[in-house]
Amino acid sequence: MDEPKKWQRYQLPGAPDGYKMLPWMLLGLGGLANLLRTDTPNPWLGAVGLLTFNSLYIYVVFRAFDKRTREGLSVLLALAGMAAVTYGLAIGYGGAWRLLFPLLALACGTILRRKPLGPVMLLLGGSAGVIATWDSGDPWTAAAVGYGTALSGVVTSAILSLSETVRELRATREELAHTAVEKERLRFSRDLHDLLGHTLSVIVVKSEAARRLAPRDLDAALTQVSDIESVGRQALTEIREAVTGYREGSLTTELDGARSVLDAARIESVVRRTGSSPLAPQTEALLGWVVREAVTNVVRHSGATRCDITVDSSPERVHMKITDNGRGVGSEQPVGRIGGTGLKGLTERLAAAGGTLDAGPSTRGGFLVSAELPVGADQELEPTP
CATH class of the missing domain: 3.30.565.10 (Histidine kinase-like ATPase, C-terminal domain)
Structure with missing residues (x-):
């Protein structure tokens, strides 16, 4: 079973996916509102930047839930493009455009789920705080932007990693159950082969002996017939034991x-x-x-x-x-x-x-x-x- 199909099969109800990451794009509405103001310089430049950022964001989050596409070079380049647009708009326009930093951190959290996440979040949070301080002059606003940026990436990464682990555990549990079923089938088929092959051979041999002995020694023939009955009863017992898996031989x-x-x-x-x-x-x-x-x-x-x-x-x-x-x-x-x-x-x-x-x-x-x-x-x- 290949990885994408296996994960799709074990998708948890309500588990994060690309579609559930789209509502966070509302963080960019502040920048869109600024574009509609008449005093915004070069609004077309901001519009191109916002369109580029959103397009790259959609590209990233829809590839974040497949290991093969998540680790591809194109996704990392898309994150780099989002970072360039975010820094450019935040420095050039300031204000509500700073909210693109938490959205960028969220996108990074969907992709970076290992050791690089910590340094990246520190860099994004610190630089977002510095830019907010330079733009607003309010340290509390700067702290809120920096903290929110870092927290967005860390929490997103933690939730997605946990969801991914649960899906892998479910897939592993199903594989173990499948292996156990195959093992039991193999055990039963082996037991059935050995039990029936031996028992039927004994019955045939005993029957041939009874047929040979019947014309000249009826008592000996009846002894063989009695053995056939005993073998049949013993076979029924052994088959029941084989079915339950508790058969032990002496x-x-x-x-x-x-x-x-x-x-x-x-x-x-x-x-x-x-x-x-x-x-x-x-x-x-x-x-x-x-x-x-x-x-x-x-x-x-x-x-x-x-x-x-x-x-x-x-x-x-x-x-x-x-x-x-x-x-x-x-x-x-x-x-x-x-x-x-x-x-x-x-x-x-x-x-x-x-x-x-x-x-x-x-x-x-x-x-x-x-x-x-x-x-x-x-x-x-x-x-x-």
Whole structure:
């Protein structure tokens, strides 16, 4: 989103803009009244000066609410032109023309909202006071003109800076809300992919096993059917947890489930766990996702007859390897070394938790998924990618 459109979107009700700065041009009515007097020398010169000043003022204030145009050279030149006209008319005519100084300061305040504002206001206020003293000889009038000039610029700059800050904060808040929505969508899509992909694969494998066993061993077939019912109920629970964002997995539970799925698919499973370092819940959950995705891919795509799962935890890091002796295919959408949607999503999750995931054909044949995480990874279960 580009800057002008973003600011226009977050315009506050009643916030200053170019149109709201136009009524201040009424300060120049005193000079206009002087032009109508018959004793004013060279009235045409004052008229040209007033017209030039007002034109430059309109040009400046309508470019003061866009950062790109506000910082342009043409705006600074317009301010310089306004200053030249103001000093010329105030010195040449005096009287009501001195009120152009507060209007000039106001225009400067709309443009200069940083460090140069202070010195500029001191210069304008001081010079306006000096000219007023020279013209009227009244120190109180001079003080009023000088103070009013400096105050006009400072107050204008402060109000516009505050309004600008509020608009930027609102824009930032909206961007953060948008990012949070995108993060939640990504989390849910990942969970749904992993949950449904694994669950449907288990149901298919168990159904095939029940069909094979039914003609010769009805009790074993009924056991598989009972497992299908349990898997379906568990899937409903996990989907509800995924929707609410509170799902946490257990590595032991996932390993037991992996054995059951591999056995039903007639794939020999070998699970080894070494090391006694306790794992943080987030670490267990992430490794459980890795087991789910890898075993699902083994069952669906590898054509393997054996799958080895090794978990080795040291005091600081935990390593997991999942290998099979199949065709070396690890997902339905192989992309480079990392597999399809599931493995790519897991790679991002582990990276956000300070870990790594590598997947690809093994040098010994088959497919290898290797994961590494800190033992005490303290990260959200679904981190921002």
